[in-house]
Amino acid sequence: MNTxxxxxxxxxxxxxxxxxxxxxxHALHYGTxxxxxxxxxxxxxxxxxxxxxxxxxxxxxxxxxxxxDVPYSLDELREATHELIARNGLRSCYIRPLVVRGYGEMGLxxxxxxxxxxxxxxxxxxxxGEEGKANGVRAKTSSYRRISPESLIPHSKASxxxxxxxxxxxxxxxxxxDEAILLDHKGVVCEGAGENVFVIRDGVITTPGHxxxxxxxxxxxxxxxxxxxxxxxxxxxxxxxxxxxxxxEVFLTGTAAELTPLREIDDxxxxxxxxxxxxxxxxxxxxxxxxxxxxxYADWLDLVPVPSGT
Ligand SMILES: Cc1ncc(COP(=O)(O)O)c(C=O)c1O
Numbered sequence: 001m002n003t004x005x006x007x008x009x010x011x012x013x014x015x016x017x018x019x020x021x022x023x024x025x026h027a028l029h030y031g032t033x034x035x036x037x038x039x040x041x042x043x044x045x046x047x048x049x050x051x052x053x054x055x056x057x058x059x060x061x062x063x064x065x066x067x068x069d070v071p072y073s074l075d076e077l078r079e080a081t082h083e084l085i086a087r088n089g090l091r092s093c094y095i096r097p098l099v100v101r102g103y104g105e106m107g108l109x110x111x112x113x114x115x116x117x118x119x120x121x122x123x124x125x126x127x128x129g130e131e132g133k134a135n136g137v138r139a140k141t142s143s144y145r146r147i148s149p150e151s152l153i154p155h156s157k158a159s160x161x162x163x164x165x166x167x168x169x170x171x172x173x174x175x176x177x178d179e180a181i182l183l184d185h186k187g188v189v190c191e192g193a194g195e196n197v198f199v200i201r202d203g204v205i206t207t208p209g210h211x212x213x214x215x216x217x218x219x220x221x222x223x224x225x226x227x228x229x230x231x232x233x234x235x236x237x238x239x240x241x242x243x244x245x246x247x248x249e250v251f252l253t254g255t256a257a258e259l260t261p262l263r264e265i266d267d268x269x270x271x272x273x274x275x276x277x278x279x280x281x282x283x284x285x286x287x288x289x290x291x292x293x294x295x296x297y298a299d300w301l302d303l304v305p306v307p308s309g310t
Contacts, residue, residue, distance in 0.1 A: 001122065001124070002122045002123045002124065003016050003122060004016055004088040004090065004120070004121055004122045004123075005088050005089075006084060006087055006088055007019035007084075007118060007119070007120045008080045008081070008083070008084045008118065008119040008120075009116075009117075009118050010116055010117055010118070011072075011080075013083070013084065013087060019118065019120070021100075021102065021103070021116070022102070022103035024103050024106060025100060025101075025102050025103050025116075026100070026101035026102060026103070026104065026105075026106075026110050026113045027100035027101050027102070027160075029106075030101075030108065030110070030160065031158065031159045031161070031162075031163070032066065032068075032100065032101040032110045032113075032159070032160065033098060033099060033100035033101065033158065033159035033160070034059060034062035034063045034066060034068070034098075034099050034156060034157055034158045034159065035059070035062075035096060035097060035098045035099070035157060035159060036055045036056070036058065036059045036062075036095070036096070036097045036157060037055075037094065037095075037096060037194075037254075037255040037256055038050070038051075038052065038055045038081075038094070038095040038096075038097070038255060039092070039093070039094055039095065039255050039258075039290070040085060040090070040092055040093050040095060040121070040304060041092050041290050041291050041292070041301075042091045042092040042291070043291055043292035043301065043303075044292065045292065045303055046091075046303060046304060046305075046306045047085055047090060047091055047092060047093070047303075047304040047306065048292055048301035048302060048303045048304065049081065049085075049095065049301065049302040049304065050255075050289075050290055050300060050301060050302075051218050051222065051300050051302075052078060052302035053074070053078070053302070054218045054221075055097075055218060055255075056074045056077050056078060056097070057074065058157065058216070058218065059077075059097055059099065059157070060074065061155075061156075062099075062155075062156040062157045062158060063099050063115075065153050065155065065156040065158075066153075066156060066158055067110075067111060068099060068101065068115050069115060070099055070115065070117060071115055071117065072117055077097065077119070078302070080119055081095060081097070081119055081121070081304075082304045082305060084119055084121050085121055085304045086304060086305065086306050086307060088121060090121055090122075090123065092123065093121045093122055093123055093124065094121065094122060094123075094124035094255075094256070095119065095120070095121045096119070096120045096121070097118070097119045098117070098118045098119070098120075098159075099115060099117050100115070100116050100118075100159070101113040101114070101115060101116075102114040102115070102116040124256075126257065126258060126260075127194070127254070127256035127257045127258075128178055128179060128252075128256075128257045128260045129178075132178060132257075132260050133257075133259070133260050133261075133283075134275075135261075135263065135274065135275065136260070136261035136262055136263030136264075136270075136273075136274065136275050137178035137179055137252075137260055137261070137262060137263065138177050138178050138179075138262075138263060138264040138265075138267075139172065139177055139178065139179045139180060139181050139192065139262055139264070139265050139266075140171070140172045140175055140177040140179075140180055140181070140265075140266060141180075141181050141182075141183065141241065141244075141265065141266055142167075142168035142171055142172065142180040142181065142182045142183075142193075143171060144164060144168045144171065144180075144182060145182060145183055145184060145185055145187075145190075146164065146182040146183065146184045146185070146191065146213045147161055147164045147213065148184065148185035148213060149185075149213060150185065154213040154214065154215065155210075155215065155216060157215060164182075165180075165182075165193040165194055166193075168180035168182055168193045169193040172193070179192050179193060179195070179252065179257075179262075180192065180193045181197065181244065181265065183241060184208075184212050184213040185213065186238075187241070188208070188212055188238040188239055188240060188241070189208055189212070189238075189239040189240070189241060189244060190208055190212050190213050190214055191208065191214050191215065191217075192252045192254070192257075194254050194256055194257065195217070195252035195253055195254035195256075195257045195260070196208075196214060196215070196217040196219070196220035196252065196253050196254065197239075197244075197250065197251075197252055197262075198220075198223065198250065198251050198252075198253065199239060199243055199244060199247040199250050200247060200248050200249040200250070200251075200276065200278050200279065201243070201246070201247050201248050202248070203232070203233075203278070204232070204233050204235060205227050205232050205233065205234045205235070205278070206234075206235045206236075206237060206239060206243070207220065207224070207234065207235075207236055207239075208236070208237070208238065208239050209236035209237060209238070210236075211238075212238055212239075217253060217254060218255070219253040219254055219255060219258070219259070219286075220253050222253075222286065222289065222297075222300065223253050223259065223282060223286060224236075226282055226285050226286055226289065226297075227282055229296070230281065230282065230285065232278065232282075244262075244265045244270070245265050245266065245268040245270065247270055247271065248270075248271045248276055248278075249261070249270065249271050249275070249276030249277075249278055249279045250262040250265065250270050251275075251279045251283070253286075258286070258287075258290070259282065259283045259286050259287070261275035261276075261279045261283070263275065
């Protein structure tokens with residue numbers, strides 16, 4: 001992976017190679033952490049963080065669902081991220097804030113362990129590849145079901161919960177696919193291993209709703225708004241598994257993958273097997289929004305103040 005010079009660790013900037021934790025950190029053993037995936041894009045006015053406030057709010061809410069109080073305000077985390085990007089001299093980057101239960105008591109009750117906060121940022125290209133963004137990717141329906149609200153908290157972006165996505169991703173990759181699609185505990189379509197999913201049929205866009213164990217994706221919200229502004233009807237409802245191969249178009253959204261079309265599901269081509277016109281239209285508008293080319297969505301971008309002379 002790419003590295004950067006500095007990482008923000010509990011209020012201080014430390015060298016990348018010195019950003020270390022104790023081996024008895026609670027989160028290493030029990031997954032008691034929450035995190036965010038955020039991107040900053042190069043714009044004409046410098047680096048700009050896409051929907052920064054929404055990501056930080058989700059971080060705080062994810063933590064709250066696991067009984068953690070983040071010991072910094074959202075404004076402090078925002079400023080820390082600005083400083084980190086500026087001091088690392090990054091023009092565009094992936095940003096990974098992480099809140100964990102640290103070293104303290106061993107055992108399942110984490111409530112006495114300190115809550116630690118880290119933020120890393122580094123250059124990271126398209127997660128499913130530029131090729132995938134341009135021509136679409138191939139997915140497999142996972143044999144693993146998405147974590148259910150009966151056992152965990154799908155709405156929290158919690159570290160331990162990602163074992164579910166890891167298993168699905170490994171299974172799909174070993175079988176020769178680019179990504180996994182997970183069904184939820186009821187057997188209806190939930191989402192990709194790290195993306196929300198949208199299906200288009202007869203011009204109507206459908207995506208699973210909050211009761212389908214999804215993560216409330218920030219790119220999902222953005223795409224719903226863009227599609228609606230473009231005049232499309234977007235419906236949030238349960239999606240049967242067969243609605244994916246029967247769709248005219250399917251695409252995935254997520255911070256890492258951005259908007260990536262799906263061209264095949266379980267070896268069945270979707271539509272003509274190439275990204276369709278509605279996907280292309282929304283992808284174009286979304287890309288413009290990410291890069292600050294659309295005044296309509298300018299308030300989605302948090303500009304990073306870069307000190308003069310850098
Ligand atoms: C499981 C899962 N679903 C959906 C998403 C998409 O969320 P977002 O658009 O906020 O990145 C992600 C990525 O964060 C994810 O990990």
